[in-house]
Amino acid sequence: MRAAAAPVLLAVLLAGAATAQVADPVEDQSPVQDGALPPEAGSAEPSFTPLPAASLNFYGSPGGIDMPSAEMMPDGQFATTVSSFAGQTRMTLTAQVTPWMSASFRYHGMRDLNLFGFKTYYDRNFDVRFRLWRERRYLPQVALGLQDFSGTGLFGAEYIVASKRFRTPSWGGPARDGGRLMVTGGIGWGRLGSYNSIGALGTRPRFSGATSRGGEPAYDQWFRGPYALFGGIEWRPNDKLGLKLEYSSDDYVTETQTASLFNRRSPFSFGVEYQWKRHTRLGAYYLYGSEIGVAAQIQLNPRYPTRRLVVPAPYPVQPRAQWAGPPESWDTTWAESRGTVPGLRDRLTELLKRDGLVLESLEVGAETAELRYRNPRYTAHAAALGRAARALAATMPASVETFRLVPVADGMALSAVILRRSDLEALEFDPRSSAALLTVTGFADAAGRPGPEALPGAGLYPDFNWSLSHYTSPSYFDPSLPFRLDVGVDLRATWRPAPGWRISGKLRQRVWGNIKDGRLSNSVLPHVRTDTTIYAQEATTLENLYVARQWRPGRNLYARLTAGYFESMFGGLSGEILWKPVGSRLGLGLEGNYVVQRDYDQRFGFQNYDVLTGHASAYLNLGGGYEAQVDVGRYLAGDIGATFSVDRTFPNGWSLGGFFSQTNVSAARFGEGSFDKGIRFRIPLSSLLGKPSRAGLGLTIRPVQRDGAQRVYVPGRLYDQVRTAHRAGLEAGWARVWE
Incomplete structure (x- = not known):
């Protein structure tokens, strides 16, 4: 075995x-x-x-x-x-x-x-x-x-x-x-x-x-x-x-x-x-x-979608010459009226809502408009970007020539994409419209906060939402029964009191399952992952409950702090900072965690095991959809080493990858399998349902689950939020910018 x-x-x-x-x-x-x-x-x-x-x-x-x-x-x-x-x-x-x-x-x-x-x-x-x-x-x-x-x-x-x-x-x-x-x-x-x-x-x-x-x-x-x-x-x-x-x-x-x-x-x-x-x-x-x-x-195959994606038709880009009169009439006196911008914001909010986007803030000058928006719908950020640009073109006065589009995740600005309105008007029906638009598009870092003149979206904060969904939790490769499964329902609730803040929790109710009947651990290391069978004994559990804050501390920098019950086995305090220029293929991150092992009943109690763990990480976009990552640091069992991984992501969101770790734990102490390794893949729901969605079905398969080289699962790690909205991520899905 x-x-x-x-x-x-x-x-x-x-x-x-x-x-x-x-x-x-x-x-x-x-x-x-x-x-x-x-x-x-x-x-x-x-x-x-x-x-x-x-x-x-x-x-x-x-x-x-x-x-x-x-x-x-x-x-x-x-x-x-x-x-x-x-x-x-x-x-x-x-x-x-x-x-x-x-x-x-x-x-x-x-x-x-x-x-x-x-x-x-x-x-x-x-x-x-x-x-x-x-x-x-x-x-x-x-x-x-x-x-x-x-x-x-x-x-x-x-x-x-x-x-x-x-x-x-x-x-x-x-x-x-x-x-x-x-x-x-x-x-x-x-x-x-x-x-x-x-x-x-x-x-x-x-x-x-x-x-x-x-x-x-x-x-x-x-x-x-x-x-x-x-x-x-x-x-x-x-x-x-x-x-x-x-x-x-x-x-x-x-x-x-x-x-x-x-x-x-x-x-x-x-x-x-x-x-x-x-x-x-x-x-x-x-x-x-x-x-x-x-x-x-x-x-x-990701290149052959199982179902054709069906989305509402985007707004056409209407050249200003067709509705705004001759160029000499494109004056800027409208910008002197304080009552104009709220009206523009409200109209733009409705257009974005139709496309599944959320207006975070709008700042409009005589010749420039900056729109900050959320994208909860489209797998490719480029698709959301194109629709946001068209909505701006349909609402902004004729004198506004430059659009700054800033995608936002949990209140954190990810990048700034600069488009000229005249380019949108000229290239919409060009035979090579996507490639032509890309050559005249600018990419830059986004300021941490909107400008002083920016109007926030109406009624965004505080925000409360909840959902009830089913879950499946598989377990593999038990010699007595190679495949085990738990199924049930999750009740998730999230409260966002202000931009960048999130308080979230999830209750889980198992309806049926047999993971609780699996084999017990024989690991000689601290049982940071191999006590799955014991953790599966309770039918009703608190999967997580945490408060998180993420923000932009400086140029090319992203930061996160999270405290609470991160996952079913650990809770504590986690901090992370990421350096990632918008146009660079390289990113560097540093994460530190103090975590305590949770009680087996997964309520509010803790066990006597605690550990300081953390990693320095390097991320490199290799081109062609390939991402390499190296994480060096201390793991949950106290072992020190590095994890190497490579993932390939296709423009429509499909991904496949593999990883392995080497630490100072010997193969004999690690046990069966000698060292940690595995494969992972993710299939976006949009390709299965034919409707746009950022959700997906993900799975990580380890030939054997042991305690060496294990990291804590912290919600909202930064790199995956950031990379898809940076230049390389946008270019990978740029074919969808006109969808």
């Missing part, structure tokens, strides 16, 4: 981020090749019809039945695969992290294996695949892969594989440009070199993780030991049907010799697959001359 090593994955992500957007002119998966119109400059979201998704194997990676192929999924693709045969069930999450690299996390259960003291044995493993070169007219595509490359090594294998595609006549239904035949051949080591090997490269040592904590890379195993050939053919006569034939080099030694899960009679397997729906592919197979298998694949 163990997990794979995230450092290898993150190092590759960092190395490849700069080239991750290179389009493939040959592969069918290239968006511009898939019948799309080329995206305009500044746009990252072309509209196109996708080709059928790459076929995945039983391990959840592109391939035949049990063997891999060199095929890659479309860039950014997320795939979930469930496959089963001979008492084995494999559940895999795969992501095409870049056009040339994919990564997979798998949870594998085997009934009656009786391995390592478990009747039903569950194994967690990571894979990573790299495209070495692309398919050409006469040359195949070639890929290199590491399968289950650390830990127990039960499924450990390495391979080099080549695949070539050929066009065939279509048969039995519609097909784009006819059918497709793909021929694959490769050479494998480890499991993929265990049947009918043709040679050996040195000796493949047995990795000790098979009987210990696991989680560390097995470098000395890679591409060592016996190697063997494998291959297969996949024919897709049309867009729905797929037929597969495969020759396997996996002898299934553990399953057929150490145990008796099935009888491997032949190296050949056969399968048929059907594209049931746009995102779903089903398959049935006859494997190894003795077994029937089934599989289901679901593939989603």
Whole structure:
């Protein structure tokens, strides 16, 4: 029982981020090749019809039945695969992290294996695949892969594989440009070199993780030991049907010799697959001359929204010449009347409200207007920015030429975007309107407070709101029951007495759940995270209750103070300061916390454990949607070290990332897994519901939850609030500025 090593994955992500957007002119998966119109400059979201998704194997990676192929999924693709045969069930999450690299996390259960003291044995493993070169007219595509490359090594294998595609006549239904035949051949080591090997490269040592904590890379195993050939053919006569034939080099030694899960009679397997729906592919197979298998694949891509986003049409930008008379009549005498600006504010407030935006303040001069606004609706700040600019153009007197638009979060100004009104009028119907507007847009730091002449939005403070919603809280990888779940309702209330202040709390009522029946912790470190089972005993809990203040202490600086019950396990005092220039890709932060562990009943009491914890953080926007982060400091268990993470965020809000930590806690004291690591992803609700929303479904998966390298969860950390409204974040979604 163990997990794979995230450092290898993150190092590759960092190395490849700069080239991750290179389009493939040959592969069918290239968006511009898939019948799309080329995206305009500044746009990252072309509209196109996708080709059928790459076929995945039983391990959840592109391939035949049990063997891999060199095929890659479309860039950014997320795939979930469930496959089963001979008492084995494999559940895999795969992501095409870049056009040339994919990564997979798998949870594998085997009934009656009786391995390592478990009747039903569950194994967690990571894979990573790299495209070495692309398919050409006469040359195949070639890929290199590491399968289950650390830990127990039960499924450990390495391979080099080549695949070539050929066009065939279509048969039995519609097909784009006819059918497709793909021929694959490769050479494998480890499991993929265990049947009918043709040679050996040195000796493949047995990795000790098979009987210990696991989680560390097995470098000395890679591409060592016996190697063997494998291959297969996949024919897709049309867009729905797929037929597969495969020759396997996996002898299934553990399953057929150490145990008796099935009888491997032949190296050949056969399968048929059907594209049931746009995102779903089903398959049935006859494997190894003795077994029937089934599989289901679901593939989603941020570039192909599951539902088209439906929003109210924006206001058109009416050139002033059409309604304000000749230019000489654009005088500024109106600015001398004190009663004019409140009327402008009230009219602007109504226009913004229609678009789901909130006017925080308005300051108007003879030639300049500064609007501060909240964006509670749109995932892309650029979409909110464009609508706010159009509302200004529809309300401001003709002499107002310069717009300063300042997005605000909880009373804190995030940036200032400067637009000329004449540019809006001239570029609205330009063929390259988004890119053209970006070239004439200014980005600057915003003052901490509105100017003395600014009028605040009417009736904004104090503000009270509440909500009642359902929740689901999953728990993973308990050997006795791999998936546990609590479900119930949350009652949340928030009071904002003034700009920058927030008092918030959440009550939780569990309706049903079984996390309380999970295994107890065996950690030798302070139990800062592993007492989840004990914390789950109470059905009614106070999840959090805190007061927070955030503000701008100076140029390029953002600050936060939070006190109270931060989360279900800890409360205390937290302070944070962030340096982040609007036009810089680099940000630096410092956070300090004094926290006390809460009682298990999650009411108002505390336990005897307290700790000073905090981190210095560096944030770097790598371009192409990639963000790297390094946090160095002291964690909840008192251990000292660093966390490294890389996330990729798409313009529509989808994100995928991974992280790992190294601290002064040894692998032996850390326990199962050896060190902390995991993957995380977030899907915005707007792409699922077809309506604009800033909410999303997020999930962090750790192969094993331990107490080392754990941070306190503090609501409202600064960087994620700030980065999306700075220049790089706005440019990433700039294609939506005219929506």
